[in-house]
Amino acid sequence: MTLLMISLAIIGGALLSVQAAVNGQLGNKVGVFKSAFLTFSVGALITALLIFYFEPVQPVSLMEVPKWQLLGAMCGVPYIVIMVLAVQRIGVAVATVAVIFGQLTMSMIIDSYGWLGNEVLPFSPNRLAAVFCLAVALYFVYKGNQNTTE
Amino acid sequence: MHIVLIVLTIIAGMGLSVEAGILGPLGNVVGELWATLSIFGVGAALTFLLMLFFSPRQSPSFFKQPGWQLTGGVLGPVYVIILTVTAPVIGIALTMIGILAGQIVNSLAIDHFGWLGSTSRRIDKNRVIALLFIVAALVLIGLG
Numbered sequence: 467m468t469l470l471m472i473s474l475a476i477i478g479g480a481l482l483s484v485q486a487a488v489n490g491q492l493g494n495k496v497g498v499f500k501s502a503f504l505t506f507s508v509g510a511l512i513t514a515l516l517i518f519y520f521e522p523v524q525p526v527s528l529m530e531v532p533k534w535q536l537l538g539a540m541c542g543v544p545y546i547v548i549m550v551l552a553v554q555r556i557g558v559a560v561a562t563v564a565v566i567f568g569q570l571t572m573s574m575i576i577d578s579y580g581w582l583g584n585e586v587l588p589f590s591p592n593r594l595a596a597v598f599c600l601a602v603a604l605y606f607v608y609k610g611n612q613n614t615t616e
Numbered sequence: 617m618h619i620v621l622i623v624l625t626i627i628a629g630m631g632l633s634v635e636a637g638i639l640g641p642l643g644n645v646v647g648e649l650w651a652t653l654s655i656f657g658v659g660a661a662l663t664f665l666l667m668l669f670f671s672p673r674q675s676p677s678f679f680k681q682p683g684w685q686l687t688g689g690v691l692g693p694v695y696v697i698i699l700t701v702t703a704p705v706i707g708i709a710l711t712m713i714g715i716l717a718g719q720i721v722n723s724l725a726i727d728h729f730g731w732l733g734s735t736s737r738r739i740d741k742n743r744v745i746a747l748l749f750i751v752a753a754l755v756l757i758g759l760g
Binding site for chain 2: 467468471479480482486488489492497499503504505507509512513514522531535536537538539552565566568570577583587592593603
């Protein structure tokens with residue numbers, strides 16, 4: 467089960483990089499906000515179609531959950547805006563490393579304390595070693611990006 | 617100035633994890649597709665406002681672009697549904713690292729073969745090493 471879920475996450479990442487490559491070219495032509503709007507509106511349309519035809523009736527609707535649970539997009543959209551501002555000034559490499567650093571620290575904190583209604587997954591020596599591996603990986607991503615931009 | 621931007625960018629990355637953290641439990645309550653709609657619906661509303669007020673006035677129309685360049689939005693829902701399904705089972709950290717591994721492998725492939733109209737760049741040794749360390753991290757977190 468865990469392996470299946472990890473493979474799914476890896477596929478998700480692969481899709482994300484296809485999306486980034488496609489949107490990058492579109493963004494160059496029509497502007498970042500326009501391409502971001504296209505991404506979200508097409509996404510909303512497709513999800514709505516899927517819900518319309520395939521979603522079983524759920525006991526709880528979006529209108530009934532606590533409002534903070536609807537803030538997900540409010541945390542995701544600033545990422546797009548900040549990246550536009552930051553990439554121009556600090557470069558892709560530093561921006562990428564900074565984003566990943568933020569992602570990982572926060573995900574470890576959420577897992578360790580079980581924030582936002584998630585299960586508690588305590589911090590362990592293995593997790594610490596994983597953070598170290600990631601730091602090394604980030605260093606090489608940074609180095610690789612520097613070589614390509616030079 | 618740079619420090620401020622770097623801190624902002626780190627916060628942006630944290631936002632992505634919070635988004636994933638909110639999605640899992642929400643999906644368990646209202647269903648994965650509804651949780652996904654909450655992201656894209658609100659995202660579309662927000663980015664519409666951003667586009668309306670801040671987009672350059674003379675940017676070319678979507679209808680002047682080749683159709684395949686507009687397909688980025690098709691992949692988004694798949695990604696968000698995957699997040700909603702995996703995060704509650706394997707945790708946010710493992711999900712994020714898995715996604716990272718997929719991103720790096722695929723961006724290597726896209727660059728190497730020059731897919732999707734990108735300029736072809738040979739596989740870069742540094743990114744392969746990075747990938748190995750990310751796989752090691754996946755295994756370590758998977759072990760617990």
